[in-house]
Amino acid sequence: MTTDSIRKLFEEVRKGTLAPDEAVQRLRHLPFEDLDFAKVDHHRTLRTGMPEVIFSQGKTPSQVASIFARLAGRGPNVLATRASEKQFAAIKKKFRNAEYHPLARAVALRRDRKDYGRGVIAVVSAGTSDIPVAEEAVVTAEIMGNRVEHLYDVGVAGIHRLLAHRKTLDKARVVIVCAGMEGALPSVVGGMLGAPVIAVPTSVGYGAAFQGLAALLGMMNSCASNVSVVNIDNGFGAAYVASLINRL
Amino acid sequence: MTTDSIRKLFEEVRKGTLAPDEAVQRLRHLPFEDLDFAKVDHHRTLRTGMPEVIFSQGKTPSQVASIFARLAGRGPNVLATRASEKQFAAIKKKFRNAEYHPLARAVALRRDRKDYGRGVIAVVSAGTSDIPVAEEAVVTAEIMGNRVEHLYDVGVAGIHRLLAHRKTLDKARVVIVCAGMEGALPSVVGGMLGAPVIAVPTSVGYGAAFQGLAALLGMMNSCASNVSVVNIDNGFGAAYVASLINRL
Amino acid sequence: MTTDSIRKLFEEVRKGTLAPDEAVQRLRHLPFEDLDFAKVDHHRTLRTGMPEVIFSQGKTPSQVASIFARLAGRGPNVLATRASEKQFAAIKKKFRNAEYHPLARAVALRRDRKDYGRGVIAVVSAGTSDIPVAEEAVVTAEIMGNRVEHLYDVGVAGIHRLLAHRKTLDKARVVIVCAGMEGALPSVVGGMLGAPVIAVPTSVGYGAAFQGLAALLGMMNSCASNVSVVNIDNGFGAAYVASLINRL
Amino acid sequence: MTTDSIRKLFEEVRKGTLAPDEAVQRLRHLPFEDLDFAKVDHHRTLRTGMPEVIFSQGKTPSQVASIFARLAGRGPNVLATRASEKQFAAIKKKFRNAEYHPLARAVALRRDRKDYGRGVIAVVSAGTSDIPVAEEAVVTAEIMGNRVEHLYDVGVAGIHRLLAHRKTLDKARVVIVCAGMEGALPSVVGGMLGAPVIAVPTSVGYGAAFQGLAALLGMMNSCASNVSVVNIDNGFGAAYVASLINRL
Amino acid sequence: MTTDSIRKLFEEVRKGTLAPDEAVQRLRHLPFEDLDFAKVDHHRTLRTGMPEVIFSQGKTPSQVASIFARLAGRGPNVLATRASEKQFAAIKKKFRNAEYHPLARAVALRRDRKDYGRGVIAVVSAGTSDIPVAEEAVVTAEIMGNRVEHLYDVGVAGIHRLLAHRKTLDKARVVIVCAGMEGALPSVVGGMLGAPVIAVPTSVGYGAAFQGLAALLGMMNSCASNVSVVNIDNGFGAAYVASLINRL
Amino acid sequence: MTTDSIRKLFEEVRKGTLAPDEAVQRLRHLPFEDLDFAKVDHHRTLRTGMPEVIFSQGKTPSQVASIFARLAGRGPNVLATRASEKQFAAIKKKFRNAEYHPLARAVALRRDRKDYGRGVIAVVSAGTSDIPVAEEAVVTAEIMGNRVEHLYDVGVAGIHRLLAHRKTLDKARVVIVCAGMEGALPSVVGGMLGAPVIAVPTSVGYGAAFQGLAALLGMMNSCASNVSVVNIDNGFGAAYVASLINRL
């Protein structure tokens, strides 16, 4: 531990075996970053309730399970995103209470169930194919201690369905909107509300959807000023940002 | 004239100096395309009221004026799109009745004012910057003999303004929707209506709008099934397609 | 049901327990969207003969079958696009009359066989590889109550084959043109005809075809003014637009 | 005014000349959207302090000035973004108190100077060329009633400058980060903080910066989970989102 | 057969039952395209030795075999490109003399072995991974009646290997150069020679090669003026063009 | 001159002051490239009639004039492409016989007027805006000693105009086709002819034409096998390739 070497510096100074000026010089050449590391850890305690997270895709079940176990030692809540059933099975052996959310393709271990958010996060999705991304947002927001409402199948081509849910939307403190294809839903939702809207382009669509690029560009150019955007299919990131906002 | 050479064939056959079989062989080696040309001309007379059109951009005023004059000899109505005031001035000297539409940047000579369309074409535009494209559509549709209604400033981020105009939209036989930025308006309008919608992406926007590419991709991926799309800023093309449909 | 709450308003007014002005105020704060919903349903009845549609790709056979069953309760005709044989088998168990069109990869249940279109829709395809997209257009147009003619294998590099079919094309009220690779066919067909042309870029080709992007860009830039474009491989959308036009 | 037609319905019901059930039917066929419009206006009053905004680019000075005057009638604060000195001069004639921010290229009329934000918004910019975008964010956040701190010239290639400002950053409730070229700064800032970060890619750079595309893609792929992104050069949008968050 | 209807016209004229002028009019309304068709067939006989070609990819073995059989009825030489061993097996059952070229993934039936080309076509390929494309060019050029020389593994990063083959290159009447990755080889070869060079970008490479896009762009921008380019991996097309040139 | 140093080697060997083996070793370390240079020069004399060429864009008039003068010392014919009138004026002072082709934006000094081509090169252009590129091809082909025919305004949307010129096209030994927008013309021309077709995409168009990218991609994917492609707006390059072919 570097703290030891620093303490030694102070002790030598105290004993008079080291002059203060010389101590300053030596301090400069210590691997001071550990101080920084400490600070970060301290800082991290302010983030109570934030889940430790694994991006499971491309890892073997046993790799995921062992990372999961390590993270479970650091914090109460652990989330594995983009996880398959096989990966879940490997985790399940070690953590009986871990739960699999098949739509979200997520494994959640939620030991801290306190409510950290101050209001409701609404998650809106355009079509049934967008649900996996929306569910990833839902599961993430929940494990981060938020109340969440999910409005399914609310597309711009059926604007009446959206209007029918305005009451729910008006109550939300932050709104996440997942949409593929032309990605127009965040603009429409954004124009209806005064809350911040986190837009998630999804890779849903074909042809000129270009795996979510069309939706991404659409959302970047939203004519509603309360919209900001995260990466294609990044339900996790949207919920993370929304959770931070909901704690303010 | 090739028709002469064909007539000669028949005359030789009539006189008996040429056997029918031989005539068939010779016919095969005639430049038969002129026959085709004739047919096309015949066909063209079916298109009564269609304007002759010049794309004026990049041409000098005198070039535009002389092409305009030539076209004015072929049909009653002539339209010069993307025309500057200087180009108009040059045309005006030859055609007193030519009118300049500054918003649409179009010169129209309308000598045939008959109504060829069977219903109303609605032209919807999202923002004030889209008006030049929308006006090009309006002017084009009018010179092609349609009744036109233009709904300005009807964006997806203010969906109530769109709903306020539903009656007008419901009456339209074809709807043209011009939108830049995220290009979401055609989807919303398309979802509200049973009429065919012609979407025109505009180059309005900045940054990730990429000169209309974002709007174009958005419209190609519209979740409303009654939407088809023309080129960026192509108000003329949209009106041309809409006019053909409105004549059916 | 919100209609109840509205009726109560009127009844209170009738009884004199509520002043008209106050009633107007209260009405403003009702969740009025249901009214809108009703209107939409009413509107939908005007669209008789339109099929209910499922995009089957990425869904399990049982999911497709159950959505199919639900839609079959809403309208007489149901269409499942991008459907596999396995998905069809699952549907077939519930709907004996459902038919599979293997080339189009579509399942059609057609209980309303009335003719809603006023003319013929011609579907032109460039190469044999474009046939699945063209067949999707054919099946869609038919289930929407149109007479359809399909011209196969009519590419721009063999212009004589196209010319040989001009009679058929001239008779069509709307023309759908499916083409991959350079996507030039709609321009050529468009230049020959006075009818509206719906262009469908297909993902056919390799290398610089970029999964239909080359064809899409080509069609967007068509020098024929009667061409509008739908998404890559979107035979369904082209037929939907064409059907709306053919009903006018 | 449609409200009149609704009041008439109630009055007829009151007089007994119209049965409640019949009134409900008639109500359904009224152009109900105006009700919606009213609601939206009501809603708008909840957004006190939000500026009315003009995107000035591409408009003449007199156009900007007259739109500015109209908006100044609707709300106390008006903001004209992307405004030139000439446009400002035209506004200045009508509004003595309007101020020009040359770095931000913005005109601000701030008559409501109340503090609506609950904390500080930090605006971080990477290089001197990013300052116009950052200043647009600063001016926007200020006119929306926020305390703002701007950290200049804090790039990722000189990480120590960033670390030197950590205290300021730690105090911020929301952080806006503007960066062009590789757009890496939001990731670094995001990794240091627990606050939500709004990233603004700027069009600063040359060559493979592709007018902000490189920065945009970089930010979309940020490995820091608290980052969401707005359009290239959209300092206004970032500040708008940040202001909404800061009011929570 | 339309020729019949034309012959009848002539016969009626001969008999005097039809006036020449009237015959001309009737001729105009005949489906004249068949004439055109005939001409094209006639024209096709001028192209002696050109193979009939199938693009086999995405077709079943039996489909390929039956198309192959049909084409084998039209001309002496048949070529199936992008063919698998299974597809070859199906062809082999019908055509004992068909040969499979595994590197080129091509099936060739060559019954006309006459030499139509006037010189040698050189096919140069940069790396071993480019060989399939180069071999497709070799097989195509051979079946079209050309003498072909293939220079393997001649990359720009080992310019001496290229120089060592200059004699062979100098003798060639046309040169085909296949290269992936940066696609620089055609420029280097083009700068060394006075012959026309047909460049074929290949999809060889990874990362920023973008499936041949980098090579394609490189070749389009060749600083050697004697280079023209065909589609990515289009060895067939390059050989077709080269064969036409070699017959001149 | 290095030849001298080589001759010295031989002379030393002759005098017996140098052993052959040692001479071989020394030869290896000579700057042998000059040998190569000589060969190239020798080779260059085989290219009689090829013009020396300057790409004038971005150079000052005096720079262009002095390069022009230097090149005029090397060969009889000099061509300056992309040249302005001012650049021509500077050249004209030195070369009375230099001629300016304003449409082609080219300066040509043609002192060798011999006919090197064996047939006619046809240059086809789609629209009037493509003429500068087509004319650059015409001027280049002429100065390289070819007979040239230029067919103007022959677009795919008016296929009859193309058919009307088939005779001219059939006579051509090589055909250059210039087209912007969708770039479909080379496919149509290619399909009609047996001659090699050099396609030149032009930057003509707007919106989704993307400065010639749409045309370029279209031409790369041509369904006609006799088409190869040069860079956008590269009329010079097309003519250069065509001239080489026409000399064969």
Next chain:
Amino acid sequence: MTTDSIRKLFEEVRKGTLAPDEAVQRLRHLPFEDLDFAKVDHHRTLRTGMPEVIFSQGKTPSQVASIFARLAGRGPNVLATRASEKQFAAIKKKFRNAEYHPLARAVALRRDRKDYGRGVIAVVSAGTSDIPVAEEAVVTAEIMGNRVEHLYDVGVAGIHRLLAHRKTLDKARVVIVCAGMEGALPSVVGGMLGAPVIAVPTSVGYGAAFQGLAALLGMMNSCASNVSVVNIDNGFGAAYVASLINRL
């Protein structure tokens, strides 16, 4: 100065008024970054001779001049890249010894003329239009204390010119290669040499050069393994990297 506050800590410990453990705690909460800052400064002294640099583009002459003056206080050598003659004039007033390199568009103040590089840096450029970028590299490398040789006009289409310079290239310790259009030169040079090659794509070219994108992609895919790449037109960056290598 933070060093003071740290020294105070040590002094308090020495005096016995602060316990070592407590001192460690306080140290943790100091703005420790200054330590870091100090280290960086220390580090910076190791970089003797590195120029201070301004990217002048988009700045006013007086802005450039005042930044230049500030930087001239920090180090002996100052370089202003992308500088106009006007910007130079403003600098010249303050720094008599500043020199303008018009081809490189650079202003250099070189007060430390020591040789820091251990060998020669060769700068190779393909065409005359690439010279500005190459010259920027030359000027940068020189002001950083390197001996530089510049080989002009050495393109891949004239490989003999390149071979003629092999001796110069073989002597270089690092080679910078600037090339636009297809960007093939670094591959060819890289294949000839054993030295590291820094490739600079330039925006030279037109059409499918896409402002240097074609060259950039080409260089990224170089088949020579000793090539790494910097941004389009970034002659400065290439020379900076090369200088660091040349000092090793």
Next chain:
Amino acid sequence: MTTDSIRKLFEEVRKGTLAPDEAVQRLRHLPFEDLDFAKVDHHRTLRTGMPEVIFSQGKTPSQVASIFARLAGRGPNVLATRASEKQFAAIKKKFRNAEYHPLARAVALRRDRKDYGRGVIAVVSAGTSDIPVAEEAVVTAEIMGNRVEHLYDVGVAGIHRLLAHRKTLDKARVVIVCAGMEGALPSVVGGMLGAPVIAVPTSVGYGAAFQGLAALLGMMNSCASNVSVVNIDNGFGAAYVASLINRL
């Protein structure tokens, strides 16, 4: 062997049967490239310790093994990159001492274990998914005779981890940085150090990472001047460049 024919020339000259001038002429027409080839071989001996390399992807195990064997005859060290376990098994049969590095997917035969590098090469990777690319760099650098240190899991969003390793980085003579997603790490590392940094974008990420394009663009636009870039996932190339630098 061509050297023979050259020696014969000298011998004839010695015997007096050939005049020196005539010998020079004959020499010019010899296939002189072999001289060049010789030189290159000679040159190659200067590159002692460089491994012979196979890119294994897409080759069969037996192909890889036989190429491996051939290369093992040319030099002591052989490296097979992108190799599978099956390919390794085939090699192992022939070369007992060949070792498989599963993370790097590389087979290394290292018979020359001399240290050719003068310092340490540091390989930094951002996330666990980047390790395969980083390991390819490590294995390559080692087989080329360098001491290597690998810093894992050092991302920009946890800048303290990077700072903690500064000592290691400061000692490195060259640094390789592998990063996917936004690719920001090379800028941060570059800004901390005075050494040259070779950046390797990886294809790690999803959505708008576009298989490494986002990282590539980010790195090209690095605001740190000591960064140059190789192809996506090209760990081999980065190590090759770094090794050349480390030998200087």
